[in-house]
Amino acid sequence: MTRSQRLSRGLNSIFDHVSFILDNYDSITGDARRDLQEVLYIVGAAQDEAAQLPIAEGGAA
Numbered sequence: 001m002t003r004s005q006r007l008s009r010g011l012n013s014i015f016d017h018v019s020f021i022l023d024n025y026d027s028i029t030g031d032a033r034r035d036l037q038e039v040l041y042i043v044g045a046a047q048d049e050a051a052q053l054p055i056a057e058g059g060a061a
Contacts, residue, residue: 007050015043 001009018039021028028036 004050004053008047011043011047011050015040015047018043 018036022033022036022040
């Protein structure tokens with residue numbers, strides 16, 4: 001498995017887990033919910049950045 005694949009798999013896993021938590025636990029409200037939504041935003045941005053890495057750096061480009 002390439003570095004890019006490991007990075008992508010890890011980021012996807014984080015995104016999936018946080019999405020699951022937000023979708024299934026209504027008791028998470030206020031600052032905690034906003035923090036988790038921010039995690040999703042950051043992970044999404046990291047996924048976009050990882051997709052742009054040159055092959056020499058382990059990217060998919």
